[in-house]
Amino acid sequence: xxxxxxxxxxEVTEMGQEVTLRCKPISGHNSLFWYRQTMMRGLELLIYxxxxxxxxxxxxxxxxxxxxxxNASFSTLKIQPSEPRDxxxxxxxxxxxxxxxxxxxxxxxxxxT
Amino acid sequence: GQQLNQSPxxxxxxxxxxxxxxxxxxxxxxxxxxxxxxxxxxxxxxxALYKAGELTSNGRLTAQFGITRKDSFLNISASxxxxxxxxxxxxxxxxGNKLTFGGGTRVLVKP
Numbered sequence: 001x002x003x004x005x006x007x008x009x010x011e012v013t014e015m016g017q018e019v020t021l022r023c024k025p026i027s028g029h030n031s032l033f034w035y036r037q038t039m040m041r042g043l044e045l046l047i048y049x050x051x052x053x054x055x056x057x058x059x060x061x062x063x064x065x066x067x068x069x070x071n072a073s074f075s076t077l078k079i080q081p082s083e084p085r086d087x088x089x090x091x092x093x094x095x096x097x098x099x100x101x102x103x104x105x106x107x108x109x110x111x112x113t
Numbered sequence: 114g115q116q117l118n119q120s121p122x123x124x125x126x127x128x129x130x131x132x133x134x135x136x137x138x139x140x141x142x143x144x145x146x147x148x149x150x151x152x153x154x155x156x157x158x159x160x161a162l163y164k165a166g167e168l169t170s171n172g173r174l175t176a177q178f179g180i181t182r183k184d185s186f187l188n189i190s191a192s193x194x195x196x197x198x199x200x201x202x203x204x205x206x207x208x209g210n211k212l213t214f215g216g217g218t219r220v221l222v223k224p
Contacts, residue, residue, distance in 0.1 A: 043214040104155030
C-alpha cells in the first residue's frame with residue numbers, strides 16, 4: 001500500500017503567485033480531506049470530499065482557496081493569489097468513509113515570501 | 114464548534130519512564146483516535162477506539178475510551194528516545210461528521 005501521496009513536498013513561491021498542491025489518496029478510500037497545520041492554529045480542516053463530491057468547505061479560509069477532486073484518485077488544492085500568511089504545512093488525508101480513521105500524506109510545506 | 118482539550122501541551126521524558134496524556138471534550142464522541150506525528154511527516158494512526166470503556170493496546174501504547182464518551186487517555190510505557198514527537202487525539206462525533214483534533218502533546222527528551 002503506497003499510502004497517501006502528496007506533491008510537491010516543499011513549495012517556495014512569491015506573494016501573488018498561484019500555488020497548486022496535489023494529492024493521490026489510498027486506492028479504495030472514498031473520503032478525502034485537506035488540512036492545514038501551523039504552530040498557532042494546529043491542524044485545521046479546510047475541506048473534505050465524499051465520493052469526489054465536496055461535502056464541507058467551511059474551513060476554506062477565503063475565496064483565494066479552491067479544491068477539486070476530478071476523480072477518485074486525484075485531488076488538488078489551489079491558492080490564487082498566494083499570500084505570506086498562507087505559509088503552512090498542508091496535509092491531504094483519506095479514509096474508507098468520512099467517519100473512519102484518516103490516513104495522512106507527508107504534507108506539502110508551503111512558504112510564501 | 115466542538116473542541117478537544119489535550120493535556121499536557123508538552124512534556125519531557127526520560128528513557129524508561131511511563132508517559133500519560135489525555136483528551137477531554139464538552140461533547141460526546143463515538144470514536145476516539147490517537148495519532149503520532151514525527152518531524153517532516155504526517156500524523157500516523159496509533160490506536161482507534163470505538164466503544165465506551167474500551168481499552169486497547171498497541172505494543173507499549175495503551176489507550177482508553179472514557180465511560181462518559183467525553184474523554185480518552187494514552188499511556189506509553191517504558192519510553193524510548195524514538196517516542197519523541199507530537200501526539201494528537203481526535204474524535205468523531207455521534208453524527209459521524211468530520212474529525213476534530215486536539216492541540217497535540219509534544220513529547221521531548223529530558224536533557
